[in-house]
Amino acid sequence: MPATDYQGTSSPLTNIGRSLLPVRRDQVHAMESPIGGSASNEAEIESFQRQVADRFHDLASVPSDELLSLPWVRKLLDVFLCCQEEFRVMLFNNIALVKKPPMDRLIADFYERTVKALDVCNAIRDGIEQIRQWQKLLEIVLCALGDSNVGYQRSLGEGQFRRARKALIDLAIGMLDEKDSGQALAHRNRSFGRHNTSGSHSKDHHHRSLGHFRSLSWSVSRSWSAARQLQAIGNNLAAPRGNEVLATNGLAVPVYTMGSVLLFVMWALVAAIPCQDRGLQVHFNVPRQFPWSAPILWLHERILEESKKRDRKNACGLLREIYQMEKCSRLLGELADSVQFPLSEDKEREVKQRVKELEQVLDALKEDLEPLEKLVREVFHRIVRSRTEGLDSFARGHNPE
Numbered sequence: 228m229p230a231t232d233y234q235g236t237s238s239p240l241t242n243i244g245r246s247l248l249p250v251r252r253d254q255v256h257a258m259e260s261p262i263g264g265s266a267s268n269e270a271e272i273e274s275f276q277r278q279v280a281d282r283f284h285d286l287a288s289v290p291s292d293e294l295l296s297l298p299w300v301r302k303l304l305d306v307f308l309c310c311q312e313e314f315r316v317m318l319f320n321n322i323a324l325v326k327k328p329p330m331d332r333l334i335a336d337f338y339e340r341t342v343k344a345l346d347v348c349n350a351i352r353d354g355i356e357q358i359r360q361w362q363k364l365l366e367i368v369l370c371a372l373g374d375s376n377v378g379y380q381r382s383l384g385e386g387q388f389r390r391a392r393k394a395l396i397d398l399a400i401g402m403l404d405e406k407d408s409g410q411a412l413a414h415r416n417r418s419f420g421r422h423n424t425s426g427s428h429s430k431d432h433h434h435r436s437l438g439h440f441r442s443l444s445w446s447v448s449r450s451w452s453a454a455r456q457l458q459a460i461g462n463n464l465a466a467p468r469g470n471e472v473l474a475t476n477g478l479a480v481p482v483y484t485m486g487s488v489l490l491f492v493m494w495a496l497v498a499a500i501p502c503q504d505r506g507l508q509v510h511f512n513v514p515r516q517f518p519w520s521a522p523i524l525w526l527h528e529r530i531l532e533e534s535k536k537r538d539r540k541n542a543c544g545l546l547r548e549i550y551q552m553e554k555c556s557r558l559l560g561e562l563a564d565s566v567q568f569p570l571s572e573d574k575e576r577e578v579k580q581r582v583k584e585l586e587q588v589l590d591a592l593k594e595d596l597e598p599l600e601k602l603v604r605e606v607f608h609r610i611v612r613s614r615t616e617g618l619d620s621f622a623r624g625h626n627p628e
Contacts, residue, residue: 357401
């Protein structure tokens with residue numbers, strides 16, 4: 228289903244049955260509210276649900292060529308930070324209820340999930356650093372073949388192509404996912420003019436190169452797994468039962484909402500950015516009555532479909548710019564292998580066109596990669612700060628002066 232089909236469903240999104248709250252409205256109103264004013268409390272919760280739905284609807288409505296791009300991932304993290312802040316304020320406004328069972332248990336479970344998300348943030352920052360290393364290789368190619376570096380030469384020479392080809396080979400090896408086989412590596416080497424007959428040299432070069440890239444940054448342990456971490460974040464994440472909704476004056480609903488948002492955002496980051504043992508097999512079992520479930524489930528489906536495309540199956544990340552980087556460098560490498568010297572005017576024009584495409588990818592990375600890293604860092608610190616504030620509130624509640 229194309230994105231435009233989803234846009235047509237935007238109006239009913241906020242009308243999807245919010246049965247976990249309104250269906251028991253009379254019962255909730257009949258309860259004695261420990262925080263006073265259950266009607267206003269209910270309005271605050273429903274407003275939060277609608278805000279989450281609207282924000283994810285905007286994310287889900289983008290066309291295919293914008294999904295999983297650097298600007299889209301930045302917007303996703305902005306959405307998370309907004310939701311997290313509104314959730315924090317809601318808990319603060321209802322602090323008396325938050326300290327009582329079963330709300331205290333639900334909040335403690337949520338904080339445990341956020342702790343697990345911190346490792347994902349660290350791995351994603353490492354992945355961003357890895358992309359930055361690839362960016363440096365692209366800059367070598369641009370320096371070798373770009374118009375501004377030809378100087379007084381009338382045409383590009385063999386030395387410039389040798390330098391560019393070496394950087395392109397290093398880039399192709401660095402971008403190989405661990406799941407790629409030696410056969411895939413040999414195939415890519417051939418596309419850059421490396422016809423290997425032994426295979427063992429290719430494999431050794433593969434491991435040395437990957438080791439070089441990974442030694443630059445990885446801050447999580449070698450045994451850490453993004454797939455297992457996502458499963459841990461989603462473990463026992465279930466919609467609140469009716470008695471929990473009643474006992475918490477409805478606050479169990481935003482806790483579940485924020486847990487689901489946390490899981491989806493971490494999953495989408497792992498899908499987009501290179502990290503250890505990427506795996507997208509996380510089951511999102513979200514009841515349809517939540518107003519935000521439709522856009523999140525639709526995004527989940529679209530990202531999974533993207534990962535199944537023939538040219539994305541073995542990708543080290545689904546980020547749009549990674550795909551463009553790989554495609555441009557591959558086409559330029561194949562072109563570099565086919566040139567003969569001196570260059571014909573047609574070949575030189577073709578090389579310049581490929582270099583121009585590569586320059587556009589570099590411009591996108593220069594514009595958005597650093598702001599994305601800052602946002603990931605902000606998500607990390609916001610999670611830590613919110614958890615610390617929550618635990619301090621619990622401590623004051625259990626140990627009154």
